Amino acid sequence: DTGVSQNPRHKITKRGQNVTFRCDPISEHNRLYWYRQTLGQGPEFLTYFQNEAQLEKSRLLSDRFSAERPKGSFSTLEIQRTEQGDSAMYLCASSLPLGHSYEQYFGPGTRLTVT
């Protein structure tokens, strides 16, 4: 399977704990995005990487959130001191370089439950 993969698929954690999610994009895609989706809503943009550079962060991404893409391949999203309001599906997407296609390919998501 050469699609976008995300791990873990599900994460249950207690409030105050730190969690880290991983996203492996499609290999030739240099652009990578993180979105968050809550029940009954559409995905909301969190942050965007072009290669290893993080070019934009949403206001939704508080100081407790950090994302990295150290070698321009996989990416990690860390949430520190989780809160119940962080419970959501975290989606990763990737796309071809600028000028090729605007289509984004999404992974299956990581469902986070904070108890």
Place this chain on the structure above:
Amino acid sequence: SQQGEEDPQALSIQEGENATMNCSYKTSINNLQWYRQNSGRGLVHLILIRSNEREKHSGRLRVTLDTSKKSSSLLITASRAADTASYFCATGSGGSNYKLTFGKGTLLTVNP
């Protein structure tokens, strides 16, 4: 914040019927995309229409775009039970069109 608003929020039809979903958005766009999401396959890109296009077809899908009204519609013809899913419109804006802003979606149920 959500850019688009889909209408209706939920739609239930019989297999073989056509389904029409509408999307309205607020700011100027470079393109508008429709995505489908179900539990089995996650979020999947269906079709993209650029701001200078008015209509586009792909298989059983037909998308229209009216930039003067800031609205789009997605028509699925001859629906199948497998079309049951949530459908989202997403707008790309800005110089690099890298960021998508999604609506809340329409939940389509196709009854066999």
